[in-house]
Amino acid sequence: MSAVSFSSVSKVFNTPKGPFQALDDVTLTIEEGEFFGLLGPNGAGKTTLISILAGLARASSGSVSVLGSDVQTQFAAARRQLGVVPQELVFDPFFNVRETLRLQSGYFGVKNNDAWIDELLENLGLADKAGANMRQLSGGMKRRVLVAQALVHKPPIIVLDEPTAGVDVELRQTLWQFVARLNKQGHTVLLTTHYLEEAEALCTRLAMLKRGRVVALARTSELLGAASANVLRFKTDDALPPQLAAQARVTGRVAQLPAQDAQEIEQHLSQLRAAGVRVEDVEIRKADLEDVFLNVMAQAAGEGAP
Template identity: 75%
Template sequence: MSAVSFQHVSKSYKGPRGPFQALKDVSFDIEPGEFFGLLGPNGAGKTTLISILAGLSRATEGQVRVHGHDVVSDYARARRQLGVVPQELVFDPFFTVREALRIQSGYFGVKCNDDWIDELLANLGLADKANANMRQLSGGMKRRVLVAQALVHRPPVIVLDEPTAGVDVELRQTLWQFIARLNRQGHTVLLTTHYLEEAEALCHRIAMLKAGQVVALDRTSALLAGTASTMLSFKMDGELPASLDHARVTGRIVQITAHDAQEVEDILATLRIAGCKIEDLEIGRADLEDVFLEIMQADTSPSAFVTRPAGLEQVA
């Protein structure tokens, strides 16, 4: 049985300019114990899909299950299986951190939960803030509390919607160490993030959404191997030749992907013929960000980069 199953999920909204389709026939399964990444540009439908999973929104078509429980017809059992960390900072200003976690435990009927609450506080760097009012916390500390609230009832499925957006490096490291430990203990994790280096390091499999459709679905290693494998990085002043307008330029730093050695030679020859003076040339492997940009910029059908793993044996 899959930990999470999306089957032919579509979502349409009625707006002042007419209907808008946020999701179009999205289907994939997440296996128990898997660390799964859901990536896409802003507006791709990631948060809409998570809202349907969490019961905050209802799909126009399709079915979503959590450990076999339908999120609509069996919503109470489905929601007990989930711990969701939302993008927004949502908190009750009238309680301390410990009180907020005790109240959250009560929502799920969990009593005498202080031992686990203490462990959460320690692992998320909140031990010294346990008796602080929520209003006194910084934005990063509030986000840590949101993570603790999502985990307070020990859910088998953890959903992290942009959990490290706008937070410091210390929180990111602390959070990922703890979440990785929970994943090794058998918890399933669904992650959305714009920090693609996090997804590359953590996720067994990745689905990419574009305009509400799945345009890539495969193991992380397969996605990295299936597209441009080489990255040229260098510094230069002036304009690039028109034939290299697909390069990624950040200030003086230029990055260009290549598929093989011949393409590397062709790029360098183009630069030389154009009289471009380059500095600090490096040639390395392309990363998930390069793969993501290549897939998002490709004019492809939704199934072009999609594979369908048979089951848990596909999980790295």
């Protein structure tokens, strides 16, 4: 049985400018025990898909099931299997951290849950904040509580929607260590993130969305294996020649050029020398998931994805 199944899911929103199609015939399956990544630019439909999974939105067509339970017709059974960490910081200002987690346990009918709550507080760096009112916490601490709330009923499926957006490095490391441990214990994890290095390190399989459509779906290793073998990276204050500029990824002074082999690297360097481009800090690295992602998005745009 699949952990999560999306079957021909489409979603159309009515807006003042007319219908807007947020999802277009999305079909994908997440197996039990997988660490699955859902990637895409802003507006690609990731959060809409998760909202439909969590029962916060209704699909215009298609169906979604969680461990065999349809999210619409068997909503109670489906939602008990999910622990969702939303993008937004949502909290009740009238309770402290421990009270918040006890209340969340009660939503799922879980009693005498203090031992697991203590473990969550310890693993998420919240033990010294257990008695603090939610209003007193920093944004990063509030995000930790959201993660704890999602896990408090020990759901078999954990959904993380941009869980590390705007948080410090310490929380990112703490969170991923804990979630990776839960995944090894058998929990299924669905992650959306703009930190592609996280997805590359954690996810065994990935789906990429662009404007509501799945444009790539494969194992992470397969996507990386299909990428250019190398990337030439350097810094410069000069403009690149047009032929190289068309394929370069430039961030401030840093330029990166894809290269299949050593011969192509030498060709790039020769063109830079011929154009009088002064370079420094030259290095050659393997292609990473960010390179793959940008290439997939460019190909999807070229093929006329809406």
